[in-house]
Amino acid sequence: MSPPSAMDIEIKAVTDTSAVAVPDPLTVNGIPAWREKVAKMPTGVAPECSSDMWKSPACYTKPKAKRFDHFLSQEAKSRKASTLKSAAGYLKNPGIISLGGGLPSAEYFPLEHLELKVPTPPGFTPEETQKSGSILHAGKHDIKEGKSLYDLEISLNYGQSTGSPQLLRFITEHTELIHRPPYSDWQCTLTCGSTYAWDTALRLLTERGDYIMMEEYTFASAAETAFPLGLKALAIPIDAEGIVPEGMDELLSNWDVQARGARKPHVLYTIPTGQNPTGATQSAERRREVYKVAQKHDVYIVEDEPYYFLQMQPYAGEGAAAPPPPATHDDFIKSLVPSFLSLDVDGRVCRLESFSKVVSPGSRVGWIVASEQIIERFLRNFEVSSQHPSGISQIALYKLLDEHWGHTGYLDWLISIRMSYTNRRDALLHACEKHLPRDIAHWVAPAAGMFHWIEVDWRKHPDVAAGKTLEQIEEExxxxxxxxxxxxxxxxWFKADKSATMEKMFFRATYASASFDRIDDAIARFAASLREQFRL
Amino acid sequence: MSPPSAMDIEIKAVTDTSAVAVPDPLTVNGIPAWREKVAKMPTGVAPECSSDMWKSPACYTKPKAKRFDHFLSQEAKSRKASTLKSAAGYLKNPGIISLGGGLPSAEYFPLEHLELKVPTPPGFTPEETQKSGSILHAGKHDIKEGKSLYDLEISLNYGQSTGSPQLLRFITEHTELIHRPPYSDWQCTLTCGSTYAWDTALRLLTERGDYIMMEEYTFASAAETAFPLGLKALAIPIDAEGIVPEGMDELLSNWDVQARGARKPHVLYTIPTGQNPTGATQSAERRREVYKVAQKHDVYIVEDEPYYFLQMQPYAGEGAAAPPPPATHDDFIKSLVPSFLSLDVDGRVCRLESFSKVVSPGSRVGWIVASEQIIERFLRNFEVSSQHPSGISQIALYKLLDEHWGHTGYLDWLISIRMSYTNRRDALLHACEKHLPRDIAHWVAPAAGMFHWIEVDWRKHPDVAAGKTLEQIEEExxxxxxxxxxxxxxxxWFKADKSATMEKMFFRATYASASFDRIDDAIARFAASLREQFRL
Incomplete structure (x- = not known):
């Protein structure tokens, strides 16, 4: 996993003479020139690769991540490199004939080409795509024929667990552009989606009996991934901005190993942006405070960020239109709240990334970003388990994101999604303002994500006096x-600690999936239910 | 997971009147008529489904599987149904507007159509496909437009962990056609490949400290999946037909819990057909004997069967041409050695199936077949981990296998693969016969799979007298x-028990991946190495 030669030269230049200028950070427009300088794309079957092949020289001016050996589970520590995947290293010898690995010949892949019809920026709607969309073509032997860096012969065969270098390059560049991690040895690897990555992270970082920290209301599946592994949730108090750092600090400072029957928790699972289910987004300042608490108590942070690019325009208020979109890519990137990854001077963050909310959940392709040490342990797991995400998904994403859109087109797409979600959220909020009984229903306008978290004041229910519980009212x-x-x-459904007593009652509404013109009707129906139940 | 109405009626008919005829088993030609009778294909987003929707009435005349609660791990026993996936059940209500699940709207999937160019039977070669191949088209809204039962709107969104009903139907029918499991409540579910399914099986069926049984030489990755989970391999002796049942019986009969520090092993991992790395294929009689030993000692069998359809024509001998292909689909199916699944009266077999060797490894789509109890536990794991294999892979496979080829075309394809592998194997064997020094190199012609296992008589190496070891000679x-x-x-590399002493030295050669005309050259080179090393 050593950086390629072009990069070596750059690093050397930086290290050798103190007079040399610090390399400029990678920019959207600087990517084509940087690509020219880096090592050639490996285009063989299942080639080894790593993010180090594409990170710009600016990355290597930063200190290395801390090591987290003390967090690795027994399972993670005992993993070795796959014998058979390692043998693939010999395939680099020019002219070698392989009777080695059990990889089928491309003759037996019954697919000669694959074509996709996709949007041509800026015409991103389905209607515009019907009219002006582009046809992307992937042939079986495009690499040999000099037509593309990726083809079906390669993508339909086995690959390495990092994912294909073709897609990993795009993802690495995107990560550097958006997050600029403040340590040098960060890497990305593809995953079969964030739920799978989270499952693997738990097997890597925890032992049966441990507590893990989660927002007190959290993604139900994330909790349900953890419990069968013998883990317990420590619910961290939240407010309208998500995790309350003082609350987290207090829980950790007063941790009683005897009373809890478990060591002090060392893993925090958080959805910092457009949290599921509360819709809360941690501000930059809030993230810095949470990170400080993590440093103080030596906590490893897993940030699950499917909604990062569903950050919306500020809510303009009742009946008002949203402000216009960011004018430039730079404005757009600057408008985004900093990720934990971008604050992570220690390398104590593993960022779970996903195409599910911005391209397609069905692709089952995501990626993670973390320090080289942690990524390497993930890879040792992946290569004897899921192996890698679908090569058909990978070539579809590569054709769309890299060959067709490029980084500029992808940012345009993300801005377009931002505006669509802004409109959807506004429609939902306007419907809530119009229909919901304000004396019992309360909310905060979400700044990101898919979810609107509506508090209903259950104590005002007419049957409370007669002993009806929150749970009964919620069910009714x-x-x-x-x-x-x-x-x-x-x-x-979203309580992290199932045994905790709820003081408040909530319902989660998503504005993501219903067709736009039914949102008002849906909220009107919910309002009717509330009025009926509360006899208003 | 109850069978649909059409099936209920059939079962009822069978149960109610003792005079009624036993239903005929499903046949390739009977599938279209049977499809007409069963419940309508569910075509919504992430619909619930199970193999019970498509199994023919003949299945239900058989007894139910035994229960294997006593084999379930602590992790498996504590899994509950996913809260959020369960809520999807309400989406069946007609007219309901969902503000429930966080599923993105299909408007934001940037793919309007997908096209595949694939072989038209019987023109299966790449050259024929170039000329006479068919173009398969999947649009975004084909379901709504009445053009197909599956489309991009559905396949690009989240699905259930069973996989899509569209592909699961084909797989269920295929399983019934080929294996006819001898108990009633078998089911299939899609997986993200067999390595992943094996990893999950271990987490389902074993606890840290257990031994698992494996062929003494086995797929290295399968062993490497197991060891970090704290499992140890019990190496089962093998001969030219694979597992020696008496050897397995003896090891289990004499199991000493004290001396071994572990309970008696209850999981057997086996690759019965074209075993990796030895190429051995267990005969029907051998399988029956192994199954009896499994019954005697209450052992659960995981059969990993990627090479099942790489069963080849009998080897005709030095320089001779292969016999002609099976004349009919029936002849072909009858020529296949019976699977453990087809012998499994108890429901103690989990069959790992894969498209990797017969369609494309890059699809990362496989499936498993087991009793309902075991499949249900797999699903509880999948839904909070990998979720499901790529929807893009699933629609590509559906378009090819179901809409285009159908079962008849797929069987034609499998026969064509069989003949190609026969030719490749024969080329390798002919090369071995021509080049290898017969006084030190020995082999058995493989009947299935991708691998040729060559024993080299290391004791004839000139440096053995001076103390050179098998390991040193193998490395050289x-x-x-x-x-x-x-x-x-x-x-x-393939020793199941890494601490075992090797008596014999082997090399594994695959005839699967090298281009056909280089196989002779490759073996000539290997022969040169042997002569050089043995100074012949």
Whole structure:
């Protein structure tokens, strides 16, 4: 995993003479020139690769990440490199005939070409794509025929667990552009989606009996991934900006190993942007405070960030239109709240990234960013488990993101998604303002994500005096909404600590999936349920 | 997971009147008529489904599988149904507007159509496909437009962990056609490949400290999946037909819990057909004997079967041409050695199936077949981990296998693969016969798979008298072959029990990946290495 020659020269230049200028950070427009300088794209079957092949010289001026050996599980520590994947190293010898690995010949892949019809920027809507969309073509032998750096012969065969170098390059550049991690030895690797990456992270970083920290309301599946591994959730208090750092500090400072029957928790799972289910987004300042608490107590942070690019325009208020989109790519990137990765001077963050919310969940392609030590341990797991995400998904994403859109087109797409979600959120908020009974329903306008978290003041329910509980009322409202033909999610589904007592009652509404013109109707139906249940 | 109405009626008919005829088993030609009778294909987003929707009435005349609660791990036992996936059940209500699940709207999937160019039977070669191949088209809204049962709107979104009903139907029918499991409540579910399914099986069926049984030489990655979980391999003796049942029985009968520091092993991992690395294929009789030993000692069998359809024509001998292909689909199916699944009266087999060797490894789509109890536990794991294999892979496979080829075309394709591998194997064997020094190199012609296992009589090496070890000689031959520009795999890489002493020395050669006309040259190079090393 050593950087290639072009990079070696740059690093040397930086290290050797103190007079030399610090290399400029990578920019969207600087990528084509930088690509010219780096090592040639490996285009063989299942080639070894790593992000080090494409990171710009600016990365290497930064200190290295800390080591986190003390966090690695027994399982993670005992993993060795795959014998058979290692043998693939010999395939680099020119002229070698392989009777080695059990890779089928491309003759037996029954697919001669694959074509995709995709949007041509800036015409991103389905209607515009129908009219002005581009046809992308991937042939079986495009590499040999000099037509592309990636083809079906390669993508339909086995690959390495990093993912294909073709897609990993794009992802590495994108990561550097957006996050500029403040340590040098960060790397990316593809995953089969963030839920899978989280499952693997737990097996890497925890032992049965451990507590993990989660926002007190959290993504139910993330908690359900953890519990069967013998893990318990330590619910961290939250407010409208997500994790309350003082609350986290207090829980950790007063941790009683005896009373808890477990060592002090060392893993924090957080969804910092457009949190699921609360919709809360941690501000830059809030993130810095949380990171400080993590440093103080030596906590490893797993930031699950599917909604990062669903940061929306500021909410303009009741009935008002959204402000215009960011004018430039730079403005757009600057408008984004800094990630934990971008604050991570220690290398104590593993960022889970996903195409699910911005391209397609069905692709089952995501990626993670972390220090080389941690990525290497993930890879040792992946190569004897999932191996790598679908090569068909990978070539589709490569054709779209790298060959067709490039980084500029992808940023345009993300801005377009931002504006669409802004419109959807605004439609939902306007509907809530119009229909919901304000004396019992309260909310904060979400700044990012897919979710609107509606608090309903259950103590105002007429049957509370007669002893009806929060849980009963929540169930009755949920069922009444189903009868009105609208589905919302119950707040209690998202409790991190299932044994915790709820003081407040919530419902989660998403504006992501319903067709735009039915959002108003859906909220009207929910409002009818509330009025009926509360006899208003 | 209850069978649909059409099936209920059939079962009822069978149960109610003792005079009724036993339903005929499903046949290739009977599938279209049977499809007409079963429940409508669910075509919504992430619909629930199970193999029960498509199994023919003949399945339900058989007894149910035994339960294997006593084999389930602590992790497996503590898994519950995913809260959020369960809520998807409400989406069946007609007219319901979902503000529930965080599924993105198809508007934001930047793919309007996908096209594939694939072989038209019987023109299966790449050259024929170039000329006479068919173009398959998948649009975004084909379902709504009545053009197909599957489209991009659905395949690019989240799905259930069973896989899409569209592809699961084909796989279920295929499984019934080929294996006819002898118990009623078998089911299939899609996986992200067999290595992943094996990793999950271990987490489902074993605890840290357990031994698992494996062929004494086995797929190195399968062993490397197991060791970090704290498992040890119990190496089962093998001969030219694979597992020696008496050897397995003896090891289990004499198991000493105290001396071993572990409970008696209850999981057997086996590659019954074209075993990796030895190429051995267990005969029908051998499988029956192994199954009996498994029953006697209450052992659960995981059969890993990527090479099942790489069963070849009988080897006709030195210089002779292969016999002609099976004349009919029936002849072809009858020519296949029975799987453990087809012998599994107890439901104690989990069959790992894969498209990797017969369609494309890059698709990362496989499936498993087991009793409902075991499949259900797999699903509880998948839904909070990998979720499901790529929807892009799934729609590509559906378009090819179901809409275009159908079962008849797929069987034609498998027969064509069989003949190609027969030719490749024969080329390798002819090269071995021509080039290898017969006084030190010995082999058995493989009947299936990708691998040829060559024993080299290391004791005839001139330096053995001076104390050179098997390991040293193996390493020197391997390196010498690399210098000759040919890569083979070292036998020692495949030892299940890394601490076992090797009596014999082997090299594994695959005829799967090298271009056909280089196989002779590759073996000539290996022969040169052997002669050089043995100073012949």
């Amino acid at each position: 409202i949920f069922q009444s909404a189903i009868e009105q033909n609208v589905l919302l999610s119950r707040g209690s | 031959i391997f390196q010498s072959a690399i210098e000759q520009n040919v890569l083979l795999s070292r036998g020692s």
